[in-house]
Amino acid sequence: MEPEREVLALEPAADDPEVGRWLSAMEDAGRDTLREVEGLPDEAVNWRADGGQNTIGTLLYHVALVEADWLLTDILGSDGAPLWPHDWLPFEDRDDDRRLTAVEGESLQRHLERMAAVRSLFLEHMRPMSSEDFHRIRIRERFDVAADWVVHHLLQHEAEHRAQIAALRDARTRT
Numbered sequence: 001m002e003p004e005r006e007v008l009a010l011e012p013a014a015d016d017p018e019v020g021r022w023l024s025a026m027e028d029a030g031r032d033t034l035r036e037v038e039g040l041p042d043e044a045v046n047w048r049a050d051g052g053q054n055t056i057g058t059l060l061y062h063v064a065l066v067e068a069d070w071l072l073t074d075i076l077g078s079d080g081a082p083l084w085p086h087d088w089l090p091f092e093d094r095d096d097d098r099r100l101t102a103v104e105g106e107s108l109q110r111h112l113e114r115m116a117a118v119r120s121l122f123l124e125h126m127r128p129m130s131s132e133d134f135h136r137i138r139i140r141e142r143f144d145v146a147a148d149w150v151v152h153h154l155l156q157h158e159a160e161h162r163a164q165i166a167a168l169r170d171a172r173t174r175t
Contacts, residue, residue, distance in 0.1 A: 014127040019134045022151045023126055029155050030119055033063070033162045037108060040169065045108045047172050054100055056168050059161045060111040061103040064118040065089050067154055071122050074140055075147045085121065088114045126151075 012020025013027060037045070037056065045057045054062075068089055072081040091101045126147070134147045 013123070014129065016129065016131045016134070018131045019126065019129050022134075022148070023123060025155055026119070026122070026151060029158045029162075030115070033115075033158060033165070034112070036162055036166045036169065037112075040108055042107045044169065044172055045106070045111065046104050047168070049168060049171050052168070054164070054168070055102070055104055056165050057106055057108075057111055058100050058103045059165050059168075060115060061089075061091070061106075062093065062100050063158050063161050064111075064115045065091075065093050066157055067122055068118045069093070070150045070154060071125060074138065074145050075150055076125060077138060077140060082121070085117065088117050 010021040010024040010028070012018075013024045014020035037060070040056070045060075046055050048055050068085060072084060076082075091103060093101060095101050129147065137144050137146050
């Protein structure tokens with residue numbers, strides 16, 4: 001008897017199949033990020049490499065913050081965005097020197113709960129979106145943007161920071 005094969009496909013995870021496939025890609029990217037930090041002790045999440053600017057925790061916070069900001073400010077904007085989730089995201093993205101705000105001393109569990117809460121909020125607002133609305137250009141103060149581009153950007157953003165997270169994790173084990 002042959003073992004069950006893994007199926008690699010983007011199953012629609014929304015009302016509209018096209019939107020659903022993009023959201024399925026977001027979920028897949030999130031699972032990849034979770035795999036990179038699985039089992040890390042809290043001290044690894046808060047470890048800073050010699051001369052390094054960011055910790056794994058800072059990067060996890062940043063990924064969640066950027067996802068929430070693109071959703072609430074740019075996709076939903078004045079079209080009905082819920083209030084900013086200050087309980088999950090109390091810090092600004094960058095400090096006075098334009099570096100990522102250092103988010104230290106939090107447990108891996110807290111970071112994972114934050115990421116899950118933001119992703120849940122994102123999916124809650126994106127799942128009922130029609131393909132037409134997904135591609136609709138939203139006029140914002142600094143630029144015009146469509147939700148499809150935002151999701152594309154968030155996929156790249158998370159992947160780039162996931163690589164940094166893996167590099168920090170691996171560097172810590174070599175020291």
